[in-house]
Amino acid sequence: MSQRLYFEDLSEGQVFEAGPFELTQARIIxxxxxxxxxxxxxxxxxxxxxxxxxxxxxxxxxAAATMRLMHEALIHRFGESMGLGIEGLKxxxxxxxxxxxxxxxxxxxxxxSSSKPGFGIVPLQIRTVDxxxxxxxRMTSGALIRTRGA
Amino acid sequence: MSQRLYFEDLSEGQVFEAGPFELTQARIIxxxxxxxxxxxxxxxxxxxxxxxxxxxxxxxxxAAATMRLMHEALIHRFGESMGLGIEGLKxxxxxxxxxxxxxxxxxxxxxxSSSKPGFGIVPLQIRTVDxxxxxxxRMTSGALIRTRGA
Numbered sequence: 001m002s003q004r005l006y007f008e009d010l011s012e013g014q015v016f017e018a019g020p021f022e023l024t025q026a027r028i029i030x031x032x033x034x035x036x037x038x039x040x041x042x043x044x045x046x047x048x049x050x051x052x053x054x055x056x057x058x059x060x061x062x063a064a065a066t067m068r069l070m071h072e073a074l075i076h077r078f079g080e081s082m083g084l085g086i087e088g089l090k091x092x093x094x095x096x097x098x099x100x101x102x103x104x105x106x107x108x109x110x111x112x113s114s115s116k117p118g119f120g121i122v123p124l125q126i127r128t129v130d131x132x133x134x135x136x137x138r139m140t141s142g143a144l145i146r147t148r149g150a
Numbered sequence: 151m152s153q154r155l156y157f158e159d160l161s162e163g164q165v166f167e168a169g170p171f172e173l174t175q176a177r178i179i180x181x182x183x184x185x186x187x188x189x190x191x192x193x194x195x196x197x198x199x200x201x202x203x204x205x206x207x208x209x210x211x212x213a214a215a216t217m218r219l220m221h222e223a224l225i226h227r228f229g230e231s232m233g234l235g236i237e238g239l240k241x242x243x244x245x246x247x248x249x250x251x252x253x254x255x256x257x258x259x260x261x262x263s264s265s266k267p268g269f270g271i272v273p274l275q276i277r278t279v280d281x282x283x284x285x286x287x288r289m290t291s292g293a294l295i296r297t298r299g300a
Contacts, residue, residue, distance in 0.1 A: 036218065037226075038221070038230075040230075051266075052232075059233050060213060060214045063210060063213070064184075067185050067186045068185045068186065071187060071188070080188075080189075080200050080201060082201065085238070085239050086238065088238070089239070090235040139236075
């Protein structure tokens with residue numbers, strides 16, 4: 001169990017990393033069948049006739065996998081945190097069955113929250129790559145993190 | 151089966167809607183256990199001691215449910231489409247077990263793609279509300295949609 005982290009422990013430029021997280025073909029199809037049932041995500045044969053040129057994970061599956069890796073990298077070390085939203089998210093390239101993803105989270109310029117006492121606002125730059133270090137997703141986000149005094 | 155839609159069939163201000171999609175407590179916990187295992191998403195008792203004041207769905211579960219509703223509203227009517235990314239996403243309020251979500255998708259100012267012949271770029275304004283019409287998520291996105299001539 002890593003040491004617990006508070007707002008005060010974070011500084012601009014710090015990097016946290018976790019991985020790998022593998023997306024299997026079975027799970028890609030299962031996730032997309034529930035949430036994003038387009039041919040390129042659920043049907044290996046039909047996917048060959050699309051611009052994806054073969055089965056690819058739903059972008060929302062890649063995003064959810066990235067959240068899991070953010071959790072392992074640092075979120076689990078916060079007593080409590082809340083996502084504030086996403087400023088920008090880009091799917092840089094398709095994720096294929098068997099790809100193993102790694103995520104890095106870089107801390108931005110933090111500040112105390114004026115509306116929520118006991119919490120600070122921490123911008124996060126998030127980048128997910130595959131096993132060949134090719135970027136598959138990047139996003140800019142922000143989180144509310146508890147201060148030590150709370 | 152609704153009629154197939156091409157880039158040419160879309161015009162600014164058009165609205166598509168689908169729902170409801172229910173998030174059960176069991177599925178909220180299962181999704182978060184895989185992708186976002188924070189106490190407020192996986193443990194009804196521990197969740198009471200957090201700022202969420204009870205179990206709430208992972209924001210990524212709400213986003214995935216929104217994708218499903220976007221699919222039902224209009225994405226399934228495209229022969230092929232690709233998400234270009236998210237310009238902004240906000241989780242407006244927590245989604246609770248049993249909440250039934252509805253999503254509206256509003257078409258923005260479209261243009262032909264210069265880099266991908268046979269496709270056009272269509273901005274999408276997406277808004278998801280609960281059974282009491284309270285906004286739970288909104289985002290601005292864009293999609294590549296096939297033109298009729300392709």
